[in-house]
Amino acid sequence: MNVVYNLNKTINLCPECGGNIISLQETGDVVCNQCGLVLQERNVDFSHSGRRAYSNEEKSKRERTGSPISSLVPDIGLTTTIDKKKIDNPDLKRAAKWDTRMPWKKRNMLIATTELKRISTNLNLPNHIKEEAMRLYREVFKQKLLRGRSINSMIAACLYYAIRKYRLSRTLHEILEETAEKDKDVRRCYRVLIRELNLKAPNTKPSALIPRYIAELGLSSEVENLATKIVKTFISKFSSSGKDPKGIVGGAIYLACKIKNKSYTQKQIADSIGVTEVTLRSRYKELRQKLNISL
Numbered sequence: 001m002n003v004v005y006n007l008n009k010t011i012n013l014c015p016e017c018g019g020n021i022i023s024l025q026e027t028g029d030v031v032c033n034q035c036g037l038v039l040q041e042r043n044v045d046f047s048h049s050g051r052r053a054y055s056n057e058e059k060s061k062r063e064r065t066g067s068p069i070s071s072l073v074p075d076i077g078l079t080t081t082i083d084k085k086k087i088d089n090p091d092l093k094r095a096a097k098w099d100t101r102m103p104w105k106k107r108n109m110l111i112a113t114t115e116l117k118r119i120s121t122n123l124n125l126p127n128h129i130k131e132e133a134m135r136l137y138r139e140v141f142k143q144k145l146l147r148g149r150s151i152n153s154m155i156a157a158c159l160y161y162a163i164r165k166y167r168l169s170r171t172l173h174e175i176l177e178e179t180a181e182k183d184k185d186v187r188r189c190y191r192v193l194i195r196e197l198n199l200k201a202p203n204t205k206p207s208a209l210i211p212r213y214i215a216e217l218g219l220s221s222e223v224e225n226l227a228t229k230i231v232k233t234f235i236s237k238f239s240s241s242g243k244d245p246k247g248i249v250g251g252a253i254y255l256a257c258k259i260k261n262k263s264y265t266q267k268q269i270a271d272s273i274g275v276t277e278v279t280l281r282s283r284y285k286e287l288r289q290k291l292n293i294s295l
Helices: 056-061 068-072 090-100 106-123 127-144 151-164 172-177 182-194 206-217 220-235 245-259 266-273 278-289
Strands: 021-022 029-032 039-040
Touching: 021 172, 029 090, 106 172, 127 151, 127 182, 127 278, 151 172, 151 182, 172 182, 206 220, 206 266, 220 245, 220 278, 245 266, 245 278, 266 278
Parallel strands: none
Antiparallel strands: 021 029, 029 039
8 A cells, every 4th residue: 555645744753653854955855864764755857858769779869978988887876875974773874885885896897997987088098999998808807817906907907908909109108107006017917918818919119109209399200200210120120129119219219310410309308208318328329339320
């Protein structure tokens, strides 16, 4: 039998247990402070009306989220909360505590997606990089490779792999600058990713980084073409294993500036690229000696 309570009059006591009636301003609910009986649910908000969709096609066209990455994580039902600060009943407080909890899988995915969105936004990464990184992370979670490893470290490793796979001009150092995780932890997760998922480690071509740094330094296309030629010639003749690609790029750009008589200092180029002046000088000398370039 449905019981209808008359709320037109001012109610001070609960009709069920005689407890005090309180109003939750945040939700618009009127509830009993003692037994938790809901006397009046939140009012419908008529201030903002939405358009109706009568088919899947209309629904997809009128989707409001706008962010492709939002579809990667299912709705985890965070819209209903219980404010335990305004409830005195111990049983209701316990219910409020459990209301704030969620299954580990959903909580894990929420943390991972939030971190992925944050780093991707700060680095201005395209959608296909984000989607590839999230696909890898789902596989990592499925194979239970997160045990003893940080979620954020694994997300950084997945993003780094996706960036290298699609040869985007971003480096591990840039990812590390956007996360609080340690360098060694991210590198360890990256090795686990490659080994356990049987992935082929993609190589980062130093020449792919040159256009970006040339633009940041405001150098001409003439210097860019010469630096690219220097790097490609060096890579084709000598092994670059164990050398930081940014160091090779910095040395090539500095060498190209010297050849073209551009007045750029080692400090200017090193600061722009993100390497030390010592590394820049070492790669510069190595390029000159091995390619027999005289100034």
